[in-house]
Amino acid sequence: MAKFVISRRKFLTSASLGVSGIMLSGCDVFDSQLGVGDGLRSFLEGANGLTWRAQRLLAGDSLAPEFTEADIRQPQRPNGVTAPDDDVYKGLLANNFADWRLEVSGLVEKPLTLTREQLMNMPSRTQITRHDCVEGWSCIAKWTGTPLSLVLDQAVVKPQARYVMFHCLDTIDRSLSGDIKYYGSIDLIDARHPQTILAYGLNGKPLPVENGAPLRVRVERQIGYKMPKYLRKIELVDGFANIGGGKGGYWEDNGYDWYGGI
Amino acid sequence: MESVARSQSTVGPDTALPKDATLIYRQSRWTRLTHWLWAISLFFMLLSGLQIFNARPQLYIGKESGFAYNNTVFAIGAENTANGPRGYTEIFGKRFDTTGVLGWSGPAGRETSRAFPSWATIPSYYDLGTARVVHFFFAWILTTTLVVWLVASLINGHLRRDLVPRIDDLRRLPRDIVDHARLKFHHAREYNTLQKMAYGGVMFVLLPLMIITGLAMSPSMNAVLPFLNDLLGGRQTARTIHFIVMLLLVAFFIIHMLMIFAAGPINELRSIITGWYRTDPPAPGSKTPERSA
Numbered sequence: 001m002a003k004f005v006i007s008r009r010k011f012l013t014s015a016s017l018g019v020s021g022i023m024l025s026g027c028d029v030f031d032s033q034l035g036v037g038d039g040l041r042s043f044l045e046g047a048n049g050l051t052w053r054a055q056r057l058l059a060g061d062s063l064a065p066e067f068t069e070a071d072i073r074q075p076q077r078p079n080g081v082t083a084p085d086d087d088v089y090k091g092l093l094a095n096n097f098a099d100w101r102l103e104v105s106g107l108v109e110k111p112l113t114l115t116r117e118q119l120m121n122m123p124s125r126t127q128i129t130r131h132d133c134v135e136g137w138s139c140i141a142k143w144t145g146t147p148l149s150l151v152l153d154q155a156v157v158k159p160q161a162r163y164v165m166f167h168c169l170d171t172i173d174r175s176l177s178g179d180i181k182y183y184g185s186i187d188l189i190d191a192r193h194p195q196t197i198l199a200y201g202l203n204g205k206p207l208p209v210e211n212g213a214p215l216r217v218r219v220e221r222q223i224g225y226k227m228p229k230y231l232r233k234i235e236l237v238d239g240f241a242n243i244g245g246g247k248g249g250y251w252e253d254n255g256y257d258w259y260g261g262i
Numbered sequence: 263m264e265s266v267a268r269s270q271s272t273v274g275p276d277t278a279l280p281k282d283a284t285l286i287y288r289q290s291r292w293t294r295l296t297h298w299l300w301a302i303s304l305f306f307m308l309l310s311g312l313q314i315f316n317a318r319p320q321l322y323i324g325k326e327s328g329f330a331y332n333n334t335v336f337a338i339g340a341e342n343t344a345n346g347p348r349g350y351t352e353i354f355g356k357r358f359d360t361t362g363v364l365g366w367s368g369p370a371g372r373e374t375s376r377a378f379p380s381w382a383t384i385p386s387y388y389d390l391g392t393a394r395v396v397h398f399f400f401a402w403i404l405t406t407t408l409v410v411w412l413v414a415s416l417i418n419g420h421l422r423r424d425l426v427p428r429i430d431d432l433r434r435l436p437r438d439i440v441d442h443a444r445l446k447f448h449h450a451r452e453y454n455t456l457q458k459m460a461y462g463g464v465m466f467v468l469l470p471l472m473i474i475t476g477l478a479m480s481p482s483m484n485a486v487l488p489f490l491n492d493l494l495g496g497r498q499t500a501r502t503i504h505f506i507v508m509l510l511l512v513a514f515f516i517i518h519m520l521m522i523f524a525a526g527p528i529n530e531l532r533s534i535i536t537g538w539y540r541t542d543p544p545a546p547g548s549k550t551p552e553r554s555a
Contacts, residue, residue: 075329
């Protein structure tokens with residue numbers, strides 16, 4: 001029979017040229033279809049909902065892994081905004097947050113205004129957990145704070161409330177319509193999870209400014225962008241339509257998945 | 263059951279075939295369908311994965327990333343030198359200049375600092391959120407396809423007949439390696455030893471390891487499967503393994519392509535598109551290890 005004959009050198013040369021040609025052709029063609037709101041992207045985002053439901057189903061009320069003191073080998077790496085230059089924040093910081101208040105409002109029976117001392121006098125929880133950043137890095141630290149569920153109980157959540165919105169003091173972005181302060185949200189299942197705390201302590205010391213002083217959220221079964229720093233207000237809502245771009249958070253409005261479990 | 267050998271005359275229009283060649287139905291529809299679903303999903307997962315990696319182009323060993331100590335095993339970056347910005351790749355502390363490809367790349371005069379170059383990522387511009395959307399969408403496709411393939415291959419006998427290694431395969435291994443090195447190919451119904459090892463390795467080692475290390479990076483799945491990270495050596499080790507498995511899959515892809523080109527691309531492509539494969543006629547008086555299907 002006629003056999004397919006080719007010299008080894010010729011074969012290796014042409015094959016590697018072919019492979020690199022495929023690689024070099026690039027994927028610019030997809031770029032135009034992948035912006036937030038584009039058809040193809042919206043279709044692919046359908047998988048986010050699937051991931052969320054699957055993880056919800058599997059995770060139930062299980063706890064995130066906790067570590068030992070020996071695992072704390074370095075300071076908690078800060079990210080996002082690390083030194084808010086907002087006048088209000090700087091004023092509060094100058095006074096060591098004596099005038100800072102946490103507001104709890106929205107769909108609650110008893111809106112609250114809590115001082116730092118009031119929060120610290122409530123039962124606390126300390127946990128050594130691993131912070132996983134969406135970028136890919138991780139850092140283990142000890143967090144101390146008030147379980148969010150205790151604050152929610154005190155405010156008495158109305159039955160129609162579905163999400164907890166966090167409003168922050170730091171400006172994350174500047175747009176034509178003004179400064180954008182960080183905001184984010186979780187649902188009530190994660191809000192009432194025992195490891196979800198409003199943290200005021202880090203590695204046995206008061207929470208430093210770069211890590212979100214005076215108060216930040218810890219949601220240990222999700223990625224770092226779900227844990228807002230520089231908290232000023234908790235708002236119980238039944239949807240996101242009226243907040244920011246309507247997707248439940250600053251990063252969500254910029255294309256990140258709302259459920260940061262992966 | 264599907265490996266019915268037919269003489270060329272019953273097959274039809276493929277008149278280019280020599281008279282003594284035999285077309286056999288080699289790849290079932292499940293093998294063909296899942297093959298192309300993998301090809302598509304692995305393509306998108308690779309390029310979106312490189313984009314995700316660009317957000318933090320470093321790999322570490324252990325439970326966390328060392329910032330106050332060093333557990334970095336791999337890094338891609340850029341630095342300013344007397345000759346302008348240069349890209350570098352660092353493996354176990356040993357630095358290589360990779361300007362133009364890794365660390366510092368782009369059209370002349372408009373180079374930017376990015377780990378993997380823009381032609382190798384989806385999207386080509388930096389967008390971590392979108393890369394994650396693409397990556398996790400195809401992760402579902404890839405995993406579902408693997409399960410479908412496994413079930414179909416158990417039922418239609420593909421696993422038992424074509425992939426399970428036999429004593430015979432072990433005996434043939436040295437000759438198989440020599441034949442491959444000389445680009446001498448036997449076109450038979452059966453996979454040869456190296457094929458079995460390569461395909462079996464991808465299906466039962468690399469793809470499952472990819473899925474497991476992927477799950478180990480999810481904080482939500484850590485709560486469900488807390489032992490997984492301990493087993494793998496920590497979340498950052500899992501990420502490093504995920505990356506290494508990617509390199510192995512790329513290596514598999516390159517060899518896969520080379521072998522197709524060397525063994526006759528038309529015949530190989532036809533078998534994975536239509537299922538029909540042209541086998542070599544048995545050499546007269548030879549003891550070719552042709553086994554019955």
